Amino acid sequence: MPTNTGAMLDPRFMGMPTFIRAPYTTDLKGLDIAMVGVPYDGGVTNRPGARHGPREIRNASSMMRTLNPATRNSPYDDLNVADVGDVPLTEMYDPAKTVDEIAAFYEGIVAAGVRPLTAGGDHSISYPILKAVAAKSPVALIHFDAHCDTWDQFQGSRFMHGAPFRRAHEDGLIVGEKTLQIGIRGSQIIPDGWDYSEGAGMKVVFMHQVEEIGINGIIDLCRQTVGDMPGYLTFDIDGLDPVFAPGTGTPEVGGFTTREALAFLRGLRGLDIVGGDVVEVAPSYDSSGVTSLAGATMMYEILCLMADAPSLPKNG
Ligand code: MN
Ligand code: MN
Numbered sequence: 559m560p561t562n563t564g565a566m567l568d569p570r571f572m573g574m575p576t577f578i579r580a581p582y583t584t585d586l587k588g589l590d591i592a593m594v595g596v597p598y599d600g601g602v603t604n605r606p607g608a609r610h611g612p613r614e615i616r617n618a619s620s621m622m623r624t625l626n627p628a629t630r631n632s633p634y635d636d637l638n639v640a641d642v643g644d645v646p647l648t649e650m651y652d653p654a655k656t657v658d659e660i661a662a663f664y665e666g667i668v669a670a671g672v673r674p675l676t677a678g679g680d681h682s683i684s685y686p687i688l689k690a691v692a693a694k695s696p697v698a699l700i701h702f703d704a705h706c707d708t709w710d711q712f713q714g715s716r717f718m719h720g721a722p723f724r725r726a727h728e729d730g731l732i733v734g735e736k737t738l739q740i741g742i743r744g745s746q747i748i749p750d751g752w753d754y755s756e757g758a759g760m761k762v763v764f765m766h767q768v769e770e771i772g773i774n775g776i777i778d779l780c781r782q783t784v785g786d787m788p789g790y791l792t793f794d795i796d797g798l799d800p801v802f803a804p805g806t807g808t809p810e811v812g813g814f815t816t817r818e819a820l821a822f823l824r825g826l827r828g829l830d831i832v833g834g835d836v837v838e839v840a841p842s843y844d845s846s847g848v849t850s851l852a853g854a855t856m857m858y859e860i861l862c863l864m865a866d867a868p869s870l871p872k873n874g
Contacts, residue, residue, distance in 0.1 A: 805844025
């Protein structure tokens with residue numbers, strides 16, 4: 559299925575919106591990378607609305623083209639990339655069943671030999687995705703976020719959006735010493751999540767440390783930590799400053815600019831990124847659409863990284 563044709567050449571305002579203008583299909587056969595929406599926000603602890611993220615990110619994706627201005631990546635050239643639609647959720651008022659349902663959908667993708675790139679949804683969806691992606695062997699994790707998301711539970715739920723990487727670590731899906739959490743900030747009631755991350759050997763880069771380390775320092779730290787291990791990249795839009803991404807449920811001031819985030823992602827080129835997600839875009843607080851555009855753009859940059867992954871066979 560050629561992907562660098564058709565809709566990609568159309569004017570930006572024309573046609574049906576799909577993720578990064580890829581063709582829509584539900585047939586996984588022959589695909590290299592599947593882009594998926596998970597319209598679920600049953601795990602939020604503050605403002606809801608990320609269930610509307612996939613639809614608005616698809617719309618904002620109309621601004622994406624093939625050729626990366628910085629790296630000259632063109633992820634559609636040698637690969638078959640498609641939008642395979644949304645996970646068809648049927649149990650969304652039951653978080654534990656939703657975890658199983660999302661995991662089952664991604665198990666189908668992985669079984670077909672396809673790598674997933676996801677738009678959420680709240681951050682709880684990364685746990686069931688990792689259950690599928692890391693089912694056979696654990697992965698390194700590059701986690702961009704204002705929050706560690708390694709808390710144990712909230713209001714009795716172990717599947718809320720502040721817990722996915724604690725669950726993933728407990729299940730042996732991610733390697734603590736091969737995990738970086740970047741951009742952490744905001745006050746807390748107790749240090750449970752911070753402590754769990756550091757106790758698990760994760761490298762936690764607090765936002766106040768970024769001033770000293772700089773973006774290049776963070777890139778170096780990522781490259782050293784992940785090495786040549788298969789890695790999963792999870793991008794919580796609230797890692798960006800709310801000035802750049804107001805449309806999210808748990809905003810924290812003092813975050814990254816979009817320009818810093820682009821430099822960071824482009825600096826990871828060559829790492830073996832086998833899957834990724836962009837989560838927590840909540841369009842109802844995004845009056846200008848800038849958060850959805852940031853989400854779509856970061857998704858494109860992660861697609862470029864996945865297309866360059868050393869372990870991904872290229873057609874060309
Ligand atoms: Mn998060
Ligand atoms: Mn967050």
